[in-house]
Amino acid sequence: MEGEQPAIGEAGQGTARFRQKRDAILTAAAEAINEQSAKGMTFADVARRVGLNTTSVTYYFKRKEELAAAAFEHTLDYLLTMLDEAAREPTPERRVERYLQLNLERLLRIEGGGERPMAVLSDLRATEEPARGRLLAGWRDVFRRTRALWGEPATRAAKDLNGARAHVLLENTFWLTVVLRRYEPEQWPRVNGRLMDLFARGLAVPGARWEPQLLDLSHQEREPARAQFLLAATRLINELGYRGASVQRIASELNVTKGSFYHHLDAKDELVIACYKRSLDTVADAQRAADRAGGAHWRRLTSAVATLLDIQFAERAPLLRTTAMSGLPPSVRTAMVDRSNGIARRYAGTVMDGIVEGSVRPVDALVASQMLMALQNAAFDMRKWAATMPRDRAIAMYASCLFFGMFAEAPTMPA
Structure with a gap:
């Protein structure tokens, strides 16, 4: 009452x-x-x-x-x-x-x-x-x-690998609530089964090797000061959430005034939208660069993901976590999710082309593409874990969770 x-x-x-x-x-x-x-x-x-x-x-x-x-x-x-x-x-x-x-x-x-x-x-x-x-x-x-x-775990390396597996498992089950909205509830057990299939066996065909090419995504910034603002905001929002990263805190991170913020952006929602757009542009740039480099679709897929994991672990220009969208108006949030889904579908296309040519194991490409999006997005939270080992080893270990599965022996890792 x-x-x-x-x-x-x-x-x-x-x-x-x-x-x-x-x-x-x-x-x-x-x-x-x-x-x-x-x-x-x-x-x-x-x-x-x-x-x-x-x-x-x-x-x-x-x-x-x-x-x-x-x-x-x-x-x-x-x-x-x-x-x-x-x-x-x-x-x-x-x-x-x-x-x-x-x-x-x-x-x-x-x-x-x-x-x-x-x-x-x-x-x-x-x-x-x-x-x-x-x-x-x-x-x-x-x-x-x-x-x-x-x-x-019997060794420190095994503990590190199990830590990566645990993080990928948790993040993908959290993201599953978003993925399932695209399916009828009666299809949910099937999607869950396809998720487990990827966890168990990965994307790799027998004999596949982890030999990605790190791609050059550098380009000339048209507004360097604005770009620095977006990068500082992305780091803070990833760490503190949309509401926790105040305009004052972002300005203090760069040792500038709040007035400088409003010189570059009109409102905080605009800031998050700009950060998310920059992040999605980065993912799309990696996909395009991988396609330009050519080769088997397995190589294109591993190169794009490895490049994005390198960006996340380096922390210099991280991708904005999708969790930041919870603070945005529903209409804006929907637009951002639609763009993300478009990028995921490009991953799905690469997976399907790899299946046809025989370089990728037959899997549900739509489910796999969403898992890859979750993998690269969540990697920012593992940057301290990655800092305890050579970067290429951290990338290979983290990516192996989806590319080679979570239960077989890990692929040969960089020394």
């Missing part, structure tokens, strides 16, 4: 009624975070979604940041529950397959109305202390338990 207050002592007693309303508020908060980001979520919006007034919501959560942190903790706990169940399977392949199945069942329940979505974790780093430290520790636990699906 609108404006209803919990009974006195209800919270302390942990009654079913209190828990039910608290869970409803967390569900509404997750929906608001997924639509607007954690920074954009408001108590008023959450209250409206659950039929309460703002004061009633503050009975359960005193501050907006506390509510956002609780929604993120719910997501982390859910992931850990799925990972713990998957870990009971006897082999790495069976464990990953079980984790994917549990995730698919969750998405089907959400689609059928039997479960509500959990909050995406894109704004995790933008949360405030002390919640931030607690949430990041929770995320590290999720990552470690995901890596443990491959068992105890």
Whole structure:
């Protein structure tokens, strides 16, 4: 009922009624975070979604940041529950397959109305202390338990490889929620199966070698100052999310005034759009350069992806994470996703041409193209991992997760 207050002592007693309303508020908060980001979520919006007034919501959560942190903790706990169940399977392949199945069942329940979505974790780093430290520790636990699906590594190299596999697995299952929107729900199990097929066997045909050509994407900037602004903004937005990277923070990164920002861009939304356009242009440039270089389509595919991973790991001119789009107006977000899908379809075309010529294993090219987009997009988060080894080795190890699969021995890596 609108404006209803919990009974006195209800919270302390942990009654079913209190828990039910608290869970409803967390569900509404997750929906608001997924639509607007954690920074954009408001108590008023959450209250409206659950039929309460703002004061009633503050009975359960005193501050907006506390509510956002609780929604993120719910997501982390859910992931850990799925990972713990998957870990009971006897082999790495069976464990990953079980984790994917549990995730698919969750998405089907959400689609059928039997479960509500959990909050995406894109704004995790933008949360405030002390919640931030607690949430990041929770995320590290999720990552470690995901890596443990491959068992105890015998060497440091095996641990590094399992870390790459864990990251690619998590990022692709997060991205799967976007991919599945293009299919009827009855097709979702098939898409999930094609995803597992790629995780298990990769894109490589027997005897394929990892010998990409790093492509030269350098070109003359027409507005060097604006380009530097976009690069600084991309790095900060990737780290802190759309709402966490303020105009003031971006200006401070470059030791310029806020006025300089507005000299180059009219508004923050325009900034994110420009950053995302620059990133998509970079991906398209790599694809075109790979096609100009010619050769087998396996070589073109590996060269384009390796070049983009090199850019991500170098951190000088990274690609903007797709998670930044959560802060944009829906119409703008749709336009950006459409452009991304067009670029993914070019990957799909390369995969299909490779299948025809025999240089790429027969796979679902549409699913593979989306996985490649997720792989290169998420690589920015692994730059510290990549910095612990030679760059070409990091690129080969990370890319092997999709090109050679996640369970066979890794291909020969650069020394």
